[in-house]
Amino acid sequence: MKRIMLWSVLLFPLSGLCQQQAPKDTVRLSDLDLKAVMAFLAKDQVKDTDVIGDFNALDAILNKDIGEEALGKEIESxxxxxDSVAFYKLVTTKPAALYxxxxxxxxxxxKEHPDSYMSLYELEDNNEMYTTATYAAAYEQLSDRLKKMHAAQRIRDRIAAWKKLSPKGQQAPDFTRKNQYGKTIRLSDYRGKLVIxxxxxxxxxxxRQSHPHLKALYDTYKNKGLEIVAIANENAHGQPAFAECKAAWLGAIKKDEVNWVHVLNDEGSGGIDIVKAYDISAYPTKILLDRDGKILMRVSFMLNVEMDELIKSMLEK
Structure with a gap:
C-alpha cells in the first residue's frame, strides 16, 4: 500500500476541510532523506558509503509501527x-502525538550514537525539539571528530543565536492589550503565576495543531498556578484589513475551543510590537515565565516536551 508523509495529515489546512477528500493511504511518520543528509555533509566531502549504515539503522527504528497503521485505517474510515467534526478532531490530535x-x-x-554522521544531521534537522540548554548539551556530547566538521558550525551558530534570544532570567517585556472579550489586560497582571x-x-x-495539547496542559494546571497568554500575529502572512484579521483570530479561538487569555499583536492601539519585543521569527513559539515574570524557557516547536516537564516539576511540588 502506498504511504503518505505525516505532515500531509498533521498539517491539513484548518479551513475548508469539507472541500477535500480524506487520504486513503497508510500514514508514514519517518521522513529521512539520504539526499538531504548528503547535502548537509557536502562541504566535508563525506561519502555516502560512510553514512548509509547508520542511515538505514535509524530509518529502521523510525519505521517501526507505533500506531501509524491504526491511524491510517481510522482516517480511511x-x-x-x-464526518467533518470527527475528522478535524482526529487530525489535530493523534498524528501529533505519534510524531x-x-x-x-x-x-x-x-544521545546513543555520539560519533554518527546521522546524529550530527538530526541535531541540525530537529533543533526545535530542544531548548537552548539541552541543545548545547547534546552538541557537547558529540565526538570531537564530528565537532571539527564544517557541518557542525551551523549548530554552533544556532546555539550562539539562541543564547541571545530571551535569555533565561531576563525580565519579560510587559505589554497592554485588549483580550478576546474586549477587556484591557497587562502581562504583569499575571505575576504570581507561571505563564506560557x-x-x-x-x-x-x-x-493550531498544538492547541489540543495546550488544552490538556491548561486543564491540568490552571487551578495550580498556570496561565496561558496567547499572542496572535494575524498580519504575518499579509492579511489585508484589521477587521478581517480580527475575525479570523476570533473564529480560530472559537473553533479550537481555547479558552485562555488571547490578544492580538497588532490591534491598532499603537502599543509595543510584542512579536518584535520577543524576537519571534518562528511559529509557534512558546515562552515560559516564572511567577516574577522572568523568562524560564523558550521553545519554537509544537511538540517540545521539556516545557511540560518543567511546569509539572514546579506545580506538582
Missing part, C-alpha cells in the same frame, strides 16, 4: 464531508 514519539526516538539515537506566552496565528497549521 472517515468521510471528510459527512512526537518519533522525534523522541531521533533524540535518543543522537504562546505566539501563534489563525493561519498557522502547526500552531
Amino acid at each position: 472517515l468521510d471528510m464531508v459527512r 512526537q514519539k518519533k522525534l523522541l526516538m531521533k533524540q535518543a539515537f543522537v 506566552l504562546d505566539f501563534w496565528g489563525s493561519w498557522c497549521g502547526a500552531c
Whole structure:
C-alpha cells in the first residue's frame, strides 16, 4: 500500500476541510532523506558509503509501527464531508502525538550514537525539539571528530543565536492589550503565576495543531498556578484589513475551543510590537515565565516536551 508523509495529515489546512477528500493511504511518520543528509555533509566531502549504515539503522527504528497503521485505517474510515467534526478532531490530535514519539526516538539515537554522521544531521534537522540548554548539551556530547566538521558550525551558530534570544532570567517585556472579550489586560497582571506566552496565528497549521495539547496542559494546571497568554500575529502572512484579521483570530479561538487569555499583536492601539519585543521569527513559539515574570524557557516547536516537564516539576511540588 502506498504511504503518505505525516505532515500531509498533521498539517491539513484548518479551513475548508469539507472541500477535500480524506487520504486513503497508510500514514508514514519517518521522513529521512539520504539526499538531504548528503547535502548537509557536502562541504566535508563525506561519502555516502560512510553514512548509509547508520542511515538505514535509524530509518529502521523510525519505521517501526507505533500506531501509524491504526491511524491510517481510522482516517480511511472517515468521510471528510459527512464526518467533518470527527475528522478535524482526529487530525489535530493523534498524528501529533505519534510524531512526537518519533522525534523522541531521533533524540535518543543522537544521545546513543555520539560519533554518527546521522546524529550530527538530526541535531541540525530537529533543533526545535530542544531548548537552548539541552541543545548545547547534546552538541557537547558529540565526538570531537564530528565537532571539527564544517557541518557542525551551523549548530554552533544556532546555539550562539539562541543564547541571545530571551535569555533565561531576563525580565519579560510587559505589554497592554485588549483580550478576546474586549477587556484591557497587562502581562504583569499575571505575576504570581507561571505563564506560557504562546505566539501563534489563525493561519498557522502547526500552531493550531498544538492547541489540543495546550488544552490538556491548561486543564491540568490552571487551578495550580498556570496561565496561558496567547499572542496572535494575524498580519504575518499579509492579511489585508484589521477587521478581517480580527475575525479570523476570533473564529480560530472559537473553533479550537481555547479558552485562555488571547490578544492580538497588532490591534491598532499603537502599543509595543510584542512579536518584535520577543524576537519571534518562528511559529509557534512558546515562552515560559516564572511567577516574577522572568523568562524560564523558550521553545519554537509544537511538540517540545521539556516545557511540560518543567511546569509539572514546579506545580506538582
